[in-house]
Amino acid sequence: MTIDSISKIVPDIANNAQVDKKQDGKFNNILTDFIGQVNQSRLDANDLTNNYIAGGNIEIQDVMIAEEKAVTSLQLLTEIRNKALDMYKTLTNIQV
Numbered sequence: 001m002t003i004d005s006i007s008k009i010v011p012d013i014a015n016n017a018q019v020d021k022k023q024d025g026k027f028n029n030i031l032t033d034f035i036g037q038v039n040q041s042r043l044d045a046n047d048l049t050n051n052y053i054a055g056g057n058i059e060i061q062d063v064m065i066a067e068e069k070a071v072t073s074l075q076l077l078t079e080i081r082n083k084a085l086d087m088y089k090t091l092t093n094i095q096v
Helices: 030-053 060-093
Strands: none
Touching: 030 060
């Protein structure tokens, strides 16, 4: 079993923040991409779990690692959402 770095566990937000200028001015929504990555990690974990249950050539530690990656990604997304809501509430309470 190999130990992955944190960059493999949590989706790579920093690389998604860079805008590719070859897209003719189109801007990809970073948050939408991140949500898609979180969803994909959840789907991958479900696939591994189903393959393990069906008797596939999957080891239990691989299933548990995939599940933890999905949970960690979801927790990060939830914290980002919470901070964004706090920022919004703070900005709306500012009176000019």
